[in-house]
Amino acid sequence: MNCKATWMAICLVLASMVTQAAPREQRAAGDFDFYVLSLSWSPTFCLTHPGNEQCTGKGYGFVLHGLWPQYAKGGWPASCDARSRLSAEDLAKGALIFPTQALLKHEWAKHGTCSGLDASRYLEATDTALATVHIPQQLQPFNVPNYMDAGEIAALFRQSNPAMGNHGMAVICKGKVLSEVRVCLSKELRFAGCPKSVKSQCRGGDIRIPVQR
Structure with missing residues (x-):
């Protein structure tokens, strides 16, 4: 048995596995293709x-999860400037749009630093994105049914946002429970069609929509 050849073959296989598992190369901050506005269903x-x-x-219903720079071919940049910190003014501004300060800090560090914007402008962009998307009346807190098909949820969002188009959002579930919706926006914060990397992740049939907390 040729042990040297055997170990060489094993090394080549391991090297191949590492290469296949390597993440997509991250571009510079600001070099991305579109945004995803993620709105979390707070009761879940x-x-x-x-x-x-x-x-x-x-009594929250949908709350801001984050505004995420994305690559059209899949993947996203993350944590582009580990040294960046939010000022007291930024924290005060962010408190008006994020449900908690901890989430604000996390989202800025992971996603906002990759937007190519400073913190103040990123928060302004996030606020503009939030104002762009209208939550359907049927999905407002204290008004939502306990069960609904994911397709119905998407249809309600399209009805409330005519410019969204048929492929402008995704509904995300945890098991058979509504978790969040993700809306695709251009870098100019206009509705945009979602690429294949952004798609609904819910089982067929009705999903549960937990009550407010």
């Missing part, structure tokens, strides 16, 4: 995070 989050600040009887 609160099922597993009952002690979180946003889960203290505030």
Whole structure:
């Protein structure tokens, strides 16, 4: 048995596996293709995070999760400037749009630093993105049904946002429970068609929509 040849073959296989598992090369901050605006269904989050600040009887429905730079071919840049910190003014501005300060800091560090914008302008862009998307009346807190098909949820969003188009958002579930919706926006914060990398992730049939907390 040729042990040297055997070990050489094993090394080549391992090297191939490492190459295949390597993440997509990250571009410079600001060099991305579109945004995803993620809106989390707060009652679902609160099922597993009952002690979180946003889960203290505030009655939230959809809340801002984040505004994420994305690549059209899949993947996204992340944590582009580990040294960046939010100023007191930024924290105050962010408190008006994010449900908690901890989420604000996390989203800025992971996603905002890759936008190519400073913190103040990124928060302004996030606020503009939020204002662009109208939450359907049927999915407002204290008005939502306990069960609904994911396709119905998407249809309601399209009805409330005519410029969205048929492929402008995705509905995300955890099991058979509504988790969030993701809306695709251009870098100019206009509705855009989602690429194949952004798609609904829910099982067929009705999904549960937990009540407010």
